[in-house]
Amino acid sequence: MDFPGRHAGYAEYATSPAAHLARKPETLDHVEAAAVPMAALTAYQFLVEHLRLGPGGTVLVNGAAGGVGHFAVQLARTRGAGRVIGIASGRHEAFVKDLGADRFVDYTQTAAEDVLHEEVDVLVDTVGGPDAHRFLPVLRRGGRITPVFLGEYDPERATELGITVGGWQVHSSGEQLTVLAGLFDAGRLRVAIDSVFPLSEAAQAHTRAEQGHIQGKIVLQVVA
Numbered sequence: 342m343d344f345p346g347r348h349a350g351y352a353e354y355a356t357s358p359a360a361h362l363a364r365k366p367e368t369l370d371h372v373e374a375a376a377v378p379m380a381a382l383t384a385y386q387f388l389v390e391h392l393r394l395g396p397g398g399t400v401l402v403n404g405a406a407g408g409v410g411h412f413a414v415q416l417a418r419t420r421g422a423g424r425v426i427g428i429a430s431g432r433h434e435a436f437v438k439d440l441g442a443d444r445f446v447d448y449t450q451t452a453a454e455d456v457l458h459e460e461v462d463v464l465v466d467t468v469g470g471p472d473a474h475r476f477l478p479v480l481r482r483g484g485r486i487t488p489v490f491l492g493e494y495d496p497e498r499a500t501e502l503g504i505t506v507g508g509w510q511v512h513s514s515g516e517q518l519t520v521l522a523g524l525f526d527a528g529r530l531r532v533a534i535d536s537v538f539p540l541s542e543a544a545q546a547h548t549r550a551e552q553g554h555i556q557g558k559i560v561l562q563v564v565a
């Protein structure tokens with residue numbers, strides 16, 4: 342990962358500043374380890390570096406089964422969130438609950454705003470979009486929305502309701518990867534692999550990504 346402001350591709354070899362790197366978690370194989378940096382750093386930086394999430398409170402993760410979301414559910418748990426709620430399509434219910442979500446909302450059957458009322462402290466929204474403002478009523482006054490992907494949250498209404506909205510761009514950090522490695526090796530964090538493609542089939546990996554409904558991460562494997 343080398344972000345932001347640079348366009349990347351896929352290659353067998355790449356250079357990187359040493360400060361961006363960390364030792365692979367001992368308990369993960371290379372495919373699993375490859376799935377970690379971008380998504381886990383994003384979830385970690387949003388919840389820990391920026392929000393400084395502490396114990397208690399309710400965290401809602403939209404897109405809870407995806408790359409960022411599945412780490413956000415688990416990291417909210419490790420930070421001692423009082424309650425973690427995941428939103429995803431129904432196929433992911435067992436997976437998201439197994440990651441530590443207390444409650445699951447299948448967005449294909451139920452709109453979150455119909456069943457959650459002024460009870461969420463932090464929304465990690467990996468989906469965003471033009472109707473993201475529908476989430477405002479699920480947050481309590483003082484709540485925080487963190488868009489991982491761009492969403493339209495109706496800033497005036499958010500201010501009236503005492504809700505703040507702020508997102509960030511993930512950045513490389515060997516130091517934070519080392520912290521995450523400790524969580525993997527302690528059995529407090531795990532990574533899910535949606536699918537693995539050889540580097541020569543990168544196009545198929547993109548086709549898989551375009552199909553949506555990702556559970557965990559897609560990995561490109563350079564060495565079998």
Ligand SMILES: NC(=O)c1ccc[n+]([C@@H]2O[C@H](COP(=O)([O-])OP(=O)(O)OC[C@H]3O[C@@H](n4cnc5c(N)ncnc54)[C@H](OP(=O)(O)O)[C@@H]3O)[C@@H](O)[C@H]2O)c1
Nearest residue numbers: 383404406407408409429430467489490509510511554555
């Ligand atoms: N700000 C940053 O620095 C940063 C860093 C990394 C990624 N991102 C962005 O964050 C977004 C998410 O990344 P990702 O890697 O987690 O994507 P992903 O792996 O594709 O996961 C997205 C998840 O959202 C679910 N989903 C789709 N529509 C939904 C809806 N309407 N409601 C709830 N869940 C829905 C999908 O499965 P189901 O539909 O089956 O539930 C999927 O599991 C991407 O747009 C990415 O570009 C931003």
